[in-house]
Amino acid sequence: MKFFIYTFGCKTNTYESEAMSRLLLETGKYEAALTYKGADAVIVNSCMVTEESEKKARKLIRRIRRENPSSCILLCGCMPQVKEKECLDTGADIICGNTKRADIPSLIDSFFESKEKGAPEKILAVAPHGKKEQFEMLAPSGYKSLTRANLKIEDGCDCYCSYCVIPFARGHVRSMPIEEVFRVAKDLVGSGHREIVLTGINIGMYGRDIGVSIYDAVKAAASAGAERIRLGSVEIDLINDETIMKLSQIKELCPHFHTSLQSGSDTVLKAMHRRYDAKEYLRKINLLRENFENASITTDVIVGFPGETEEDFLDTVSFVKKTGFFRIHVFPYSRRPGTVAADFPNQVPQEEKKRRVHVLEEVAAGLKKDFLSSQIGKTANVLFERIESGTARGHAENYVEVRAKTKENVKNQILKVKIKGVSDDGEYVIGDIVT
Numbered sequence: 001m002k003f004f005i006y007t008f009g010c011k012t013n014t015y016e017s018e019a020m021s022r023l024l025l026e027t028g029k030y031e032a033a034l035t036y037k038g039a040d041a042v043i044v045n046s047c048m049v050t051e052e053s054e055k056k057a058r059k060l061i062r063r064i065r066r067e068n069p070s071s072c073i074l075l076c077g078c079m080p081q082v083k084e085k086e087c088l089d090t091g092a093d094i095i096c097g098n099t100k101r102a103d104i105p106s107l108i109d110s111f112f113e114s115k116e117k118g119a120p121e122k123i124l125a126v127a128p129h130g131k132k133e134q135f136e137m138l139a140p141s142g143y144k145s146l147t148r149a150n151l152k153i154e155d156g157c158d159c160y161c162s163y164c165v166i167p168f169a170r171g172h173v174r175s176m177p178i179e180e181v182f183r184v185a186k187d188l189v190g191s192g193h194r195e196i197v198l199t200g201i202n203i204g205m206y207g208r209d210i211g212v213s214i215y216d217a218v219k220a221a222a223s224a225g226a227e228r229i230r231l232g233s234v235e236i237d238l239i240n241d242e243t244i245m246k247l248s249q250i251k252e253l254c255p256h257f258h259t260s261l262q263s264g265s266d267t268v269l270k271a272m273h274r275r276y277d278a279k280e281y282l283r284k285i286n287l288l289r290e291n292f293e294n295a296s297i298t299t300d301v302i303v304g305f306p307g308e309t310e311e312d313f314l315d316t317v318s319f320v321k322k323t324g325f326f327r328i329h330v331f332p333y334s335r336r337p338g339t340v341a342a343d344f345p346n347q348v349p350q351e352e353k354k355r356r357v358h359v360l361e362e363v364a365a366g367l368k369k370d371f372l373s374s375q376i377g378k379t380a381n382v383l384f385e386r387i388e389s390g391t392a393r394g395h396a397e398n399y400v401e402v403r404a405k406t407k408e409n410v411k412n413q414i415l416k417v418k419i420k421g422v423s424d425d426g427e428y429v430i431g432d433i434v435t
């Protein structure tokens, strides 16, 4: 029997898809298919952070049903966890919530058994998150790329920002015990990975339930031998000054921080139930820059939040210019049923949201070019991930993409590159390998 997994959403979902793949392979009954067309079971690991991501999952299920009608389609991830009933009309055969991931092989078996008897039964396997729920130990399967591996150390979020559905989909904060972080990181290093990305739903909250902190997790990965450690998205208010100082002492930690701003207007930040104002955000960014040499800061911004005026939006535009982000992911506000903001008055019209996205994306493209230009003349340590037509591509410690000509197979090597220019499209830098 063959399976194929299609993943939407964040790095945590990617990690969980790898883990589900391993669960299926370990049964000995399943092997991976190259596409969903050749699979007996197709798993759609969904995301519901925006309405758009939900629509994409529904559309994909319809396509799979059309092109591979006899396959068993299993819909899992955040969508079923929050809207199990609505998922029944997607066309999927099995609806599986986030708390039932470990049962996926047996759920697929049950479906095929009922199908063999001539009466295939739709299966609904969703249970709510519990207050005392423990961190789910899921090991990833062999990674396709050796260079970089995600390591999920945390699940859940207790913040309840007014626009966000994630705490409902993911439950309370649960953390991987430190000794497990060490053990899994050691495994990943042993299998050749040069860089580990610590991921989770809200990793700034890592360890609150078990009396440790994100600093301890980074330290554990470093002691396991990881040469480079990267943090997934981290909320700025959850990393205090002392932690920033302590983290800067860990030389393996890469100077790249993705921390969601969401808005540069204090009025909007307050309505979003974010726990900082623009001034505090900027202070923390400056502290990161003072403590991490050549640090890059990337962020997410939501535009068109209910009640966001033109003046609020312009505050965001001038704030992002002042902060000098390397990259900004701009999202139009998406109304998520069940969240506080879904019922806010003054929803911004779709067309206006689109215009604001466009304006901010133009600003973001300029900022990216500025940051890349600031790298010219510097020497970066680049982990090369692939080689195409004599050009090696990889990422510097601060996550700038670097390309360099080479005649050698430098894949999975960390080499020094002298940066000499920015690509014409402003997407990456070009340099010469110097060691």
Ligand code: SF4
Pocket (backbone or CB within 6 Å): 157, 158, 159, 160, 161, 164, 165, 166, 167, 201, 202, 235
């Ligand atoms: S911190 Fe806020 S935006 Fe991030 S997952 Fe938690 S509730 Fe959602």
